[in-house]
Amino acid sequence: NAGVMQNPRHLVRRRGQEARLRCSPMKGHSHVYWYRQLPEEGLKFMVYLQKENIIDESGMPKERFSAEFPKEGPSILRIQQVVRGDSAAYFCASSPQGNRLSYEQYFGPGTRLTVT
Amino acid sequence: DAKTTQPPSMDCAEGRAANLPCNHSTISGNEYVYWYRQIHSQGPQYIIHGLKNNETNEMASLIITEDRKSSTLILPHATLRDTAVYYCIVGLSGNKLVFGAGTILRVKS
Numbered sequence: 001n002a003g004v005m006q007n008p009r010h011l012v013r014r015r016g017q018e019a020r021l022r023c024s025p026m027k028g029h030s031h032v033y034w035y036r037q038l039p040e041e042g043l044k045f046m047v048y049l050q051k052e053n054i055i056d057e058s059g060m061p062k063e064r065f066s067a068e069f070p071k072e073g074p075s076i077l078r079i080q081q082v083v084r085g086d087s088a089a090y091f092c093a094s095s096p097q098g099n100r101l102s103y104e105q106y107f108g109p110g111t112r113l114t115v116t
Numbered sequence: 117d118a119k120t121t122q123p124p125s126m127d128c129a130e131g132r133a134a135n136l137p138c139n140h141s142t143i144s145g146n147e148y149v150y151w152y153r154q155i156h157s158q159g160p161q162y163i164i165h166g167l168k169n170n171e172t173n174e175m176a177s178l179i180i181t182e183d184r185k186s187s188t189l190i191l192p193h194a195t196l197r198d199t200a201v202y203y204c205i206v207g208l209s210g211n212k213l214v215f216g217a218g219t220i221l222r223v224k225s
Contacts, residue, residue, distance in 0.1 A: 004159075031211075033211075033212065035213075042218075043213075043215040044215075045213065045214070048211050048212060055211065056211060056212065059212070089157070091159050093160075103208075104150075104162045104165065105162065105213060106162060107159035107160045107162075108159050109158060110158070
């Protein structure tokens with residue numbers, strides 16, 4: 001069973017460019033979550049998506065960040081006009097079902113974004 | 117959602133049991149206790165979760181006190197590869213995991 005896959009593992013962007021991070025959930029999982037870990041800080045929730053729907057984006061910065069999880073293909077976290085403060089590790093997690101009291105989220109290896 | 121309190125760091129000798137405590141005195145009746153760990157720079161790894169009864173899997177055991185105000189994660193035979201930050205999380209805040217600072221466990225030979 002393949003786990004959660006993320007690519008690229010490392011991404012370098014210049015200030016002002018766009019960054020696209022991809023996440024393929026575990027087989028059979030239809031719920032995806034994105035978390036961000038800034039250098040020397042803890043993991044922070046960003047967004048929760050089901051297929052074609054954003055369920056909770058309370059942790060997403062208001063500008064420049066967007067996420068999608070189309071019917072076909074991976075989930076995409078998109079950062080427009082990146083700034084140095086966007087440099088972080090971005091982790092994706094998936095679960096088979098949300099909206100229950102108990103379920104596990106399985107994490108991918110992360111994408112490390114460096115903005116120069 | 118209930119908050120958790122964990123010691124910032126712990127040491128454990130290789131081959132010995134590692135017992136990681138977590139206080140969650142404001143836990144509500146239907147909130148589960150989850151444990152995850154993050155080995156340096158890797159994605160968080162799910163370990164175990166439970167509600168009231170003690171739980172055991174191939175990785176660890178989870179002991180929850182009868183009043184559910186605290187719990188202990190037990191790694192029965194710690195190895196160097198268990199060195200990581202261990203997070204105790206209570207409940208799912210609207211489907212999201214809220215990570216605290218966790219406990220840095222250092223397993224030493």
